[in-house]
Amino acid sequence: MEQQIITRFSTLGHPQRLALFRLLMRRYPDRVPATELAQALGLKPNTLSAYVNALMQAGLVTQERVGTSLRYAINLDAARETIGYLLHECCRGRPDICLPNATPTSIGDSPMTDRKLNVLFICTGNSARSIFAEAILRDLAGDRIEAYSAGTKPRSELNPFALQVLQQKGHDISALRSKNILEFQGAEAPDFDFVFTVCNQAANEECPSWPGQPISAHWGLIDPVSIDGTDAQKSLAFQQTYGALRNRLIGFTALPLASLDRMSLQKAVDEIGLSTEEGAST
Template sequence: MDKLIPDRLSTLGHPQRLAVFRLLMRRYPDRVPATELANALGLKPNTLSIYVSSLMQTGLISQERVGTSLRYRVDIEETQATIGFLLQDCCRGRPEICSPFPNDARHKAPEMTDQKFNVLFICTGNSARSIFAEAILRDLAPDRFNVYSAGTKPKSELNLFALEVLRHNGHDVSVLRAKTIGEFQGEGAPALDFVFTVCDQAANEECPAWQGQTISAHWGLPDPVKVQGTHAEKSLAFRQTYGALRNRMMGFTALPFASLDRISLQKAVDDLGQIKDKG
């Protein structure tokens, strides 16, 4: 372990290897195909191969072959061991020195108070999936959550198929609009308790870290906007996406927030992102 830690820090000291690691952390617990990693980071396949090989040699990421595709995921236990070593050895277990949160708040979940949780859903276009998520959670638990959605590259208009599905399920679409992620950053923005990415492309993009004790997770789903075919086939894809997000929202609202510490709550929302049922 004594030699492994310096090797890991040296590996992460390279900007592009660090970029690969950070992207995989944003996508955890997904296994991300090599081609997607290369495209997201603008790397040639052979260059990416060198970077992931270095990360694998130090145990920071793992590889799995699915058919002809190589997929990569952060080894979260080894990553935790590395961070734990730094906190224990370098900081001598003094969280007031090394913790990014005051009073060792890194182990605390957002407190259950009369104040609502602020939840943000992010996608690329903010025209369908994140809009679905916003509408569903807002209507499921309006007394517990302030719900927002935004896009990293928002479209000016909401998708017509998405609006059709929302109206069919009784949602008020008059309050919905495409928004940019910039509305939720900087001075005057709401303090966010939860941030979820609901499309892979948005999760792959480099975004500033959220301030405070925001819990984030990736709930990626296929983009129904890209489905080709008849009106009925496209409509079905949007209904399936709506059903998948509703299932996750039902699970999210059922979580025992008051009895979960921060680590347990993070794992719980990560697990919800792995639900495959499309309703």
């Protein structure tokens, strides 16, 4: 057991293998295609293959073939076992001395309180998917939740097809705008309870840790902006994306947020993110 842990630490001691491990952790529970991993990390296919194989031999990553594509995911049991070794064997099971800035709220299983919660949705352009999520959650949750959205590389304007769909669905679009993620990382920014990425590219990027350790999850969806075709085909793609997000957010707002502990909430939002439902909701 201990030798296996040493092997894992040694494997993660390489900067690019560690970067690959961290990316797959951010994308959990997704299985990510090798081509996407190589592109996100700027690696040649053979170099990626070598790093992936090393992580697989250490038991930290699993592989699955889907058609002609190889897809990879974190072996969460092995990751937990490795991190748990540090906590229990080295720190004597005391997170208060091992975790930086540890507080009872950041390390415990305290349920969400009945205060107003802050939720942030992140994508690359902040012109469609994350804007959809912000508008939908704001209307679904009322005064229980404050919804925000931002982009890692925001566009200067919101997508006109996205605005059209939101207007058709009866959302107030007057306050919506494209925002840079940096706007929410200053001292005056809200403290977030949940942070969701809604596009793969944003999830693949390195982002700083959020204060207060909010619950985070990846709810990746195909970018409707990337769809080619007629205006009718593009409009349909935006309608489908809106519908998929609305279905997920209906599930999210139905969760008993005030009574579930942190681990249960994390599992619940991960499961919502695995939903592949499409089609517009009314």
